[in-house]
Amino acid sequence: MAKQFMKGCEAVAEAAVLGGCRFFAGYPITPQNEIPEYMSSRLPEAGGIFIQGESEVASVNMVYGAASTGTRAMTSSSSPGISLKTEGISYLSGAKLPALIVNVSRGGPGLGSIQPAQSDYLQSTKALGHGGHRLLVFAPYTLQEAVDIAYDAFEYAERDRSPVMILMDGCLGSIMEMVDLPPMKELSNQNTQGWKVGYDGVKRGARMITSIYPEAGLESNNKNSAAMYKKWQEEDVKVEEFMLDDAEYVVVAYGIAARVAKQAIMQLRGQGCKIGLIRPITLYPFPKKSFEKLNYNNIKAFIDIEMTIPAQMYDDIDLLVRGRAPIFEYGRSGGILLDDDGVTDAIKKVTGGQA
Amino acid sequence: MMEKIYSRPNCIVPMQSGYCPGCLHSTATKIIAEVIDELGQGHNVINVLPVGCSSMGLLYWKIDMVGSAHGRAPAVATGIKRSRPDSLVFTYQGDGDLAAIGLAEILSAANRGEKFTVIFANNSTYGMTGGQMAPTTLIGQKSTTSKKGRDAETAGHPIKMCELIKELAAPVFVARYTLNNPQNIRKAKQGIKKAFQYQLDGKGFSFVELLTNCPTNWGVEPLDSLKYMEENTMKYFEQKVFKDEEESK
Ligand SMILES: Cc1ncc(C[n+]2csc(CCOP(=O)(O)OP(=O)(O)O)c2C)c(N)n1
Ligand code: SF4
Ligand SMILES: [Mg+2]
Numbered sequence: 001m002a003k004q005f006m007k008g009c010e011a012v013a014e015a016a017v018l019g020g021c022r023f024f025a026g027y028p029i030t031p032q033n034e035i036p037e038y039m040s041s042r043l044p045e046a047g048g049i050f051i052q053g054e055s056e057v058a059s060v061n062m063v064y065g066a067a068s069t070g071t072r073a074m075t076s077s078s079s080p081g082i083s084l085k086t087e088g089i090s091y092l093s094g095a096k097l098p099a100l101i102v103n104v105s106r107g108g109p110g111l112g113s114i115q116p117a118q119s120d121y122l123q124s125t126k127a128l129g130h131g132g133h134r135l136l137v138f139a140p141y142t143l144q145e146a147v148d149i150a151y152d153a154f155e156y157a158e159r160d161r162s163p164v165m166i167l168m169d170g171c172l173g174s175i176m177e178m179v180d181l182p183p184m185k186e187l188s189n190q191n192t193q194g195w196k197v198g199y200d201g202v203k204r205g206a207r208m209i210t211s212i213y214p215e216a217g218l219e220s221n222n223k224n225s226a227a228m229y230k231k232w233q234e235e236d237v238k239v240e241e242f243m244l245d246d247a248e249y250v251v252v253a254y255g256i257a258a259r260v261a262k263q264a265i266m267q268l269r270g271q272g273c274k275i276g277l278i279r280p281i282t283l284y285p286f287p288k289k290s291f292e293k294l295n296y297n298n299i300k301a302f303i304d305i306e307m308t309i310p311a312q313m314y315d316d317i318d319l320l321v322r323g324r325a326p327i328f329e330y331g332r333s334g335g336i337l338l339d340d341d342g343v344t345d346a347i348k349k350v351t352g353g354q355a
Numbered sequence: 356m357m358e359k360i361y362s363r364p365n366c367i368v369p370m371q372s373g374y375c376p377g378c379l380h381s382t383a384t385k386i387i388a389e390v391i392d393e394l395g396q397g398h399n400v401i402n403v404l405p406v407g408c409s410s411m412g413l414l415y416w417k418i419d420m421v422g423s424a425h426g427r428a429p430a431v432a433t434g435i436k437r438s439r440p441d442s443l444v445f446t447y448q449g450d451g452d453l454a455a456i457g458l459a460e461i462l463s464a465a466n467r468g469e470k471f472t473v474i475f476a477n478n479s480t481y482g483m484t485g486g487q488m489a490p491t492t493l494i495g496q497k498s499t500t501s502k503k504g505r506d507a508e509t510a511g512h513p514i515k516m517c518e519l520i521k522e523l524a525a526p527v528f529v530a531r532y533t534l535n536n537p538q539n540i541r542k543a544k545q546g547i548k549k550a551f552q553y554q555l556d557g558k559g560f561s562f563v564e565l566l567t568n569c570p571t572n573w574g575v576e577p578l579d580s581l582k583y584m585e586e587n588t589m590k591y592f593e594q595k596v597f598k599d600e601e602e603s604k
Contacts, residue, residue, distance in 0.1 A: 023438060049437045053430065054463035061427040061460070065403070065434025068421045073434065091424050197419040198439040199399045206366075208413060210404070210422030 002181045008173040009034035009076075011143045012102060012166065013042065015150035016074050020185045021100065022048035023073035025062035027055055027081060030114040031170035032104035035076040046184075056081040060088030060101070067097040068209045070196030072154045072187070076102035078170070079120050080111060082128075089163055090129025093225075094211025098157030098192075100150070101135075102166045104173035107335045115335025116170030118255060121312035124167050125284040132222070134229050136236060137165045137284040139254045143177040145281070151182050156236075158191040160228060167283065169307065171256040171337065232285045239287035240279040243269065247276035248298055249351055252317055253305040254280045257331075257338055261305050264344040273351055280313075291320035301350050302327040305343060309333040364388035366397045366417045373411060377577020379534045379567035383476055384412050386544040387447065391418065394551055400443040401435055403428045405457075408482040408569075409449035426457025429464035429473065436471045443554060444471040450491040451481040454514050461516070468525030468559040472550045475516060475562065478569040479588060486572025490514045493587055498572075517597045520562050527559040527600035533566035533589050535581045546596070558600065566592055 006014070013024075013035045024039040026032075036052065043050045049066070053059030059075050066073035077085060082103045092099050105120045107113030124137045136156055140146035146168055157164045197207050213221060242262065244250065253261040258279040268275050278290045302325055304311045311329035321327060330346035332338050363369060367388045374381040391400050400418045404410040406425035413420055423431040428446035436444040453461050453475050461473065480498060481487040488498040488505055491513045495504040505513075521529040528550050532543035543565055550561035566588055568580040575583060596602075 023434065025434065051433065051437065054459050057427065058430040058433075058460050058463060061423065061430035062434035062437075064423070064427075065421065065431035065436075066438045067434070068431075069435055069438040071438040073438075087424055088427070095422065197401050197421055197435070198442050199419075203398050206417045206419055208420045208422070210413065210420070212410075212413075212422055 003178055004181055005176055006143065006179050007034060007176050008143050008146065008168065009104060010038045011179050012146050012150045012168070013038040014181060015147040016100060016153065017042055017046050017048070018182055018184050019151040020072040020154050020187050020190070021074045022046065023063065023066035023071045024048070024075065025051040025053045025059040026075050026077065027053050027059050029078045029081045031106060031116065031173050032076050032078045032102070034173070035102065035104070056084035057087060060085040063099050064088055064092055064095070064097060067092065067099045068095070068196065069198045070190065070192035074100040074102070076104065078104050078106045079108050082120065082123065086127070086129035089135070090131050090133060091211050092163040093129070093133035093135070094131060095209050096161040097163065097209065098154060098161055099163040100153045100157060100166070101163055102168070105167060105169045107333060113335035116174070116256065116307065116337065117333055117335060118169050118257060118307040119312070119333065120167065121283060121306070121308070124165055125286070128165065133225060134284055135163055135165045136160070136232060137167055137282065138238070139167045139281060139283050140172065141255050141258045141279065143172065143175070143179050146172060147179045147181065161195070162228070167255070169256050229285070233288065236282060237285050237287045237289065238281035239290050240277070240281060241290055242279065243276035244278070244294065246274050246298070248300045249273065249275040249303065249347070250294065250299060251275065251277045251303045251305055251347065252313065253277065254283060254313070257305050257307050260338045260340060260343050263340050264347055267344060268347060275347065275351070286316050288320055291317070296324040299325045301325055303347055303350050304329045305338070305346070306331045307333065307338050364392045366391050368415050368417050370415070373414065374408065375571045377568070377570045377580060378408070379478070380408055380411065380476060382534050382540060383447070383474070383565055383567060384415055386540060387474065387547060388416060390544060390548045390551055393548065394555065396443045396551070396555070399441070400445070401439065403432045403435065403444070403446040405446065405448040405452040406483075407449035407452050409447055409452065409476050412447055426452050426455070427460055428452070429457065429460040429469070432471045433464055433467070433469050436469060440470070443551060445474060445551070446471070447474045447476065449482065450475070450477045450479065450489045454490040454516055462519070462523075465520045465526050465560050465562065466523045470554060470557065470559055472554050472561045472563065474547060475564040476567045477516070477564055477592065478567040479513070480569045480572050482569045482572055486569070493591055496587070513591060515592065517562065517564050521597035525559050526562055526598060528553050528561035529598040530596040531564040531566065531592060531594050533584065533594050535566070535584045535589065553600070566594070
């Protein structure tokens with residue numbers, strides 16, 4: 001392991017390369033430009049290919065092409081660009097192609113703001129394009145966690161033949177932290193032999209990669225996806241449960257918001273407040289079990305803290321809490337960041353200043 | 356003993372064609388298959404399918420194929436060819452696909468000089484969706500969204516893709532052919548072969564436009580559609596080699 005002091009965007013890009021990424025296509029947009037910039041010199045060094053596409057639409061389709069040859073392929077963007085990529089993401093899902101998509105999100109809707117925000121939760125978890133497909137969506141809250149997720153992302157993608165998303169807001173993309181970089185992965189055990197296109201020296205029957213199917217084939221694909229999503233819920237949920245044992249107040253937050261919330265929680269604990277945190281690391285599948293196993297006799301309230309207004313995770317929490325405790329929300333948006341004092345005060349309002 | 360002088364190309368699936376009677380997509384599908392066979396590339400070719408009647412090759416070609424979103428085939432082919440530089444990669448795209456929704460992708464791939472081949476089937480209409488006006492529909496030509504005929508005042512003039520692409524520095528071969536009769540079909544086939552050969556030789560982007568028909572949506576008999584092509588389409592869209600790197604040397 002090599003320890004390095006790195007910026008978020010570059011750390012994720014490097015981890016993807018170490019995890020086997022050999023193709024990147026992307027289009028400039030703030031605050032993720034450091035990813036394509038890094039890839040433009042790093043990938044050729046690693047024997048890979050970098051292309052600056054003419055748009056996000058083209059870039060994600062270049063990734064689609066590269067992925068169809070079994071090449072580990074990635075694209076990144078920020079919110080408005082991800083909207084354009086959703087067409088391609090839907091096709092990647094439909095054609096069962098592995099790929100990695102990173103969203104370094106910013107304020108919205110529309111052109112919004114180039115400043116960090118967590119305004120793409122609903123898009124990431126519910127609707128990355130038409131057709132009802134889902135992606136594994138990871139939301140790291142430190143650069144080390146981002147590195148670890150990016151490093152293994154292609155294994156998930158190839159296991160499932162399904163694209164994977166990492167959602168990290170502009171804060172994570174821009175901060176610098178120490179990270180442990182793992183070693184370069186061997187590509188020999190890639191799980192793509194049975195379906196990728198292109199001649200490999202052995203003659204075989206013709207292959208087709210497509211997202212168009214006759215009706216029965218499409219329905220059976222949809223059923224397989226449904227089963228896969230259920231399996232994700234059973235096997236792939238990642239979550240951090242922090243100080244929940246005796247908690248009367250439960251904060252729910254992910255990514256940068258969880259990082260700020262955790263500070264506030266530790267401070268409030270110091271003042272005697274029984275408060276804990278559920279931090280989804282996979283936003284999809286959502287950590288349902290963490291909510292199911294809570295002792296609702298103890299719980300006085302939930303506080304959903306997100307760097308967006310209105311809170312977008314709220315409905316997912318509401319479905320699990322089912323009226324057993326009130327749910328409050330607090331957020332900042334538009335590129336205005338959450339800070340310790342704001343979050344602490346918002347929590348205190350709910351706890352009645354108790355502390 | 357009778358001598359066998361003609362047979363189905365190896366990379367065509369032995370089944371009945373589902374193209375409408377008289378549709379020149381079927382002729383194009385066949386001559387492309389013949390060229391692939393003649394170059395001995397059946398095992399090494401990857402076709403990128405568009406969206407349109409032009410994508411029905413997915414039923415008939417027996418080669419590796421990748422289906423793309425509407426208009427995006429050149430971007431998909433870029434990803435494929437860069438990852439597999441030794442494969443023979445081509446797109447086969449209709450005029451709605453290539454000259455409307457996919458304009459950015461085709462011009463950018465051509466401008467980057469991506470080393471694959473685009474075969475562009477121009478039938479002056481959106482065939483698959485039922486005959487709406489395409490960017491290539493002729494002035495005065497009727498369609499379901501230009502019932503009185505295309506009006507240049509509001510719809511502009513039919514777009515000439517070869518003439519646009521030949522102006523870019525990178526492409527090595529740009530040519531337009533027509534499939535209205537056997538002689539012209541043979542010329543078109545030679546053009547496709549040249550484009551593929553250039554690609555196999557590691558040269559840059561090649562673009563072959565084929566003037567085709569759509570008897571169903573033009574609302575005419577197959578033979579009359581050929582007559583329409585001769586009297587109208589072929590007069591507007593000049594058939595020639597616009598750019599050939601070899602010859603300009
Ligand atoms: C994003 C998107 N928009 C529209 C369509 C509908 N559509 C399917 S085929 C087609 C037109 C195809 O026309 P062309 O490319 O000229 O091919 P042809 O059928 O004439 O061969 C359209 C608009 C689509 N599939 N996807
Ligand atoms: S609708 Fe037109 S383009 Fe499509 S198969 Fe029929 S004749 Fe050919
Ligand atoms: Mg057409």
